Amino acid sequence: xxxxxxxxxxxxxxxxxxxxxxxxxxxxxxxxxxxxxxxxxxxxxxxxxxxxxxxxxxxxxxxxxxxxxxxxxxxxxxxxxxxxxxxxxxxxxxxxxxxxxxxxxxxxxxxxxxxxxxxxxxxxxxxxxxxxxxxxxxxxxxxxxxxxxxxxxxxxxxxxxxxxxxxxxxxxxxxxxxxxxxxxxxxxxxxxxxxxxxxxxxxxxxxxxxxxxxxxxxxxxxxxxxxxxxxxxxxxxxxxxxxxxxxxxxxxxxxxxxxxxxxxxxxxxxxxxxxxxxxxxxxxxxxxxxxxxxxxxxxxxxxxxxxxxxxxxxxxxxxxxxxxxxxxxxxxxxxxxxxxxxxxxxxxxxxxxxxxxxxxxxxxxxxxxxxxxxxxxxxxxxxxxxxxxxxxxxxxxxxxxxxxxxxxxxxxxxxxxxxxxxxxxxxxxxxxxxxxxxxxxxxxxxxxxxxxxxxxxxxxxxxxxxxxxxxxxxxxxxxxx
Ligand code: GLY
Numbered sequence: 001x002x003x004x005x006x007x008x009x010x011x012x013x014x015x016x017x018x019x020x021x022x023x024x025x026x027x028x029x030x031x032x033x034x035x036x037x038x039x040x041x042x043x044x045x046x047x048x049x050x051x052x053x054x055x056x057x058x059x060x061x062x063x064x065x066x067x068x069x070x071x072x073x074x075x076x077x078x079x080x081x082x083x084x085x086x087x088x089x090x091x092x093x094x095x096x097x098x099x100x101x102x103x104x105x106x107x108x109x110x111x112x113x114x115x116x117x118x119x120x121x122x123x124x125x126x127x128x129x130x131x132x133x134x135x136x137x138x139x140x141x142x143x144x145x146x147x148x149x150x151x152x153x154x155x156x157x158x159x160x161x162x163x164x165x166x167x168x169x170x171x172x173x174x175x176x177x178x179x180x181x182x183x184x185x186x187x188x189x190x191x192x193x194x195x196x197x198x199x200x201x202x203x204x205x206x207x208x209x210x211x212x213x214x215x216x217x218x219x220x221x222x223x224x225x226x227x228x229x230x231x232x233x234x235x236x237x238x239x240x241x242x243x244x245x246x247x248x249x250x251x252x253x254x255x256x257x258x259x260x261x262x263x264x265x266x267x268x269x270x271x272x273x274x275x276x277x278x279x280x281x282x283x284x285x286x287x288x289x290x291x292x293x294x295x296x297x298x299x300x301x302x303x304x305x306x307x308x309x310x311x312x313x314x315x316x317x318x319x320x321x322x323x324x325x326x327x328x329x330x331x332x333x334x335x336x337x338x339x340x341x342x343x344x345x346x347x348x349x350x351x352x353x354x355x356x357x358x359x360x361x362x363x364x365x366x367x368x369x370x371x372x373x374x375x376x377x378x379x380x381x382x383x384x385x386x387x388x389x390x391x392x393x394x395x396x397x398x399x400x401x402x403x404x405x406x407x408x409x410x411x412x413x414x415x416x417x418x419x420x421x422x423x424x425x426x427x428x429x430x431x432x433x434x435x436x437x438x439x440x441x442x443x444x445x446x447x448x449x450x451x452x453x454x455x456x457x458x459x460x461x462x463x464x465x466x467x468x469x470x471x472x473x474x475x476x477x478x479x480x481x
Contacts, residue, residue, distance in 0.1 A: 222244035262282060
């Protein structure tokens with residue numbers, strides 16, 4: 001009998017990207033005792049300060065530069081964050097150069113990078129999704145809008161930096177969206193084709209699977225808050241906060257999501273000749289009535305979510321670097337995979353003006369105090385170190401920071417998180433913060449008012465709740481963060 005292959009030793013890991021998602025990835029990977037260095041390309045102000053992490057100024061679109069970096073630095077495994085790098089074939093280029101990669105091939109990443117391809121794939125494999133039509137010209141698109149009765153969703157087929165989806169109340173809005181994408185070229189080639197879809201209603205849920213091409217492990221299901229304003233109002237954003245595990249995701253519902261969505265998608269990609277290695281993100285709408293929701297796919301993404309990663313990875317107790325290295329080697333079945341009890345919540349602090357043009361350059365206050373706390377972790381996205389060699393952090397872009405707190409349940413995690421934000425905690429001038437992250441968890445699963453947390457206004461303008469003892473939970477097996 002041949003002896004089993006030894007486990008990989010991911011001593012040096014490359015993380016590609018510069019957002020909060022990549023800070024969370026780098027932080028979680030760096031906690032592994034197997035890891036001596038995490039190289040982040042290009043990274044941000046948070047990864048620059050993180051233990052064992054080193055930023056290297058190679059951009060995510062520089063495929064040759066990233067392959068050269070992986071080779072020169074002797075990287076053991078590369079973890080790719082952003083979808084545009086995946087769609088451009090970064091994982092393929094790294095694999096062709098002999099590197100282990102946690103991230104799907106360009107063909108497998110089409111599940112995110114072409115909305116029309118993804119919908120046809122879902123139909124082919126019986127994965128529940130809305131009624132839709134793909135269109136290559138304005139006339140066909142407007143015909144589809146009329147057939148849907150005007151109220152519909154118009155999506156640019158390709159990647160459009162998260163802005164290519166327009167949810168329309170009526171035919172006029174849908175026509176405007178179609179013309180903006182197809183005639184005005186608002187998203188360039190990404191909008192040359194559009195998908196017109198039935199507008200689904202219901203709570204949303206993000207389900208992420210760590211995949212090795214054959215098998216998968218689920219991260220705790222999360223709920224995101226995409227609108228900038230409280231009560232889910234105002235323009236869409238990249239996400240203003242998240243929590244996991246979402247109480248709405250009962251074991252029975254998760255079993256149905258696995259059986260009808262996750263497993264068929266991975267089996268279908270493999271059957272098509274494009275096995276998926278990486279994080280498969282199913283963005284779901286829970287249609288129908290509680291508790292017998294009918295989950296349908298809003299979209300698949302070929303990557304981790306942001307900010308969802310900032311609440312999911314703190315809940316993974318096992319060695320994340322080993323998990324990714326074994327998945328990259330097609331050996332996920334050999335990976336220990338244990339989730340921590342309890343919950344995590346993340347609240348995003350965005351620059352003034354977000355999601356429009358923002359004002360940057362504000363000094364971030366309170367990071368050192370937060371760093372002393374075992375139940376709080378601040379992930380950076382749009383920050384920079386102002387003066388090399390100092391710790392002074394300034395805002396540099398839209399969603400500057402994500403503050404994550406953990407607790408025995410979602411309510412306590414939210415209390416901990418909000419208590420760490422504000423004049424006595426992490427803050428910067430004129431930051432944009434939603435004070436109602438988690439309202440859906442409270443109303444959907446628990447009730448309108450829970451133990452002094454009034455939904456929608458239970459947190460004051462500074463983001464403070466009354467103190468709650470959360471000493472029994474922390475973010476890192478005794479390490480502190
Ligand atoms: N939080 C939404 C996304 O990552 O696409």
